[in-house]
Amino acid sequence: MSLKNLRHVFKRFNAQKTARFSFSCKRCGQCCRDRGFVYFTKDDIRRASKVIGMKEKEFAGTYLTHRGNRFFIKVGDNGCSLLTENGCRIQNGKPVQCSSFPYWDEYIGVNGELVNFDRECPGITKVNDDESHPK
Numbered sequence: 578m579s580l581k582n583l584r585h586v587f588k589r590f591n592a593q594k595t596a597r598f599s600f601s602c603k604r605c606g607q608c609c610r611d612r613g614f615v616y617f618t619k620d621d622i623r624r625a626s627k628v629i630g631m632k633e634k635e636f637a638g639t640y641l642t643h644r645g646n647r648f649f650i651k652v653g654d655n656g657c658s659l660l661t662e663n664g665c666r667i668q669n670g671k672p673v674q675c676s677s678f679p680y681w682d683e684y685i686g687v688n689g690e691l692v693n694f695d696r697e698c699p700g701i702t703k704v705n706d707d708e709s710h711p712k
């Protein structure tokens with residue numbers, strides 16, 4: 578996800594369409610190593626800071642960068658700063674961007690099929706067109 582898409586970020590993770598592919602997270606952490614940005618809403622910060630046992634300001638100051646009132650983690654070569662050997666440090670309080678992956682509007686076509694998905698995710702199983710579009 579690039580910064581130029583920042584203005585769309587808070588309305589894109591609500592895809593409630595019926596996805597016509599199977600997904601079961603393998604907790605491999607690959608998506609946490611893909612370069613990009615992980616955005617945190619105020620609710621995300623509240624949840625994450627509670628899980629991690631920090632005050633919200635402390636959490637934001639420790640882990641997040643901000644531009645104006647938008648907070649995010651820039652994921653570089655070393656992966657997300659909240660990724661540990663045991664997975665996400667805030668597993669039960671992940672931001673919506675993470676907890677909704679891969680059900681993002683940009684990845685789900687009009688018929689619920691997976692589209693433009695150029696990432697590695699062993700948790701996704703595509704179903705064939707015959708199965709995915711029952712007549």
Ligand code: SF4
Pocket residue numbers: 601602603604605606607608609678679697698699700701
């Ligand atoms: S890449 Fe896919 S399977 Fe691996 S942790 Fe991310 S969502 Fe789960």
Ligand code: SF4
Pocket residue numbers: 608609615657658659660661664665666667668671672675
């Ligand atoms: S916040 Fe957690 S789930 Fe999201 S990218 Fe970082 S380590 Fe992965």
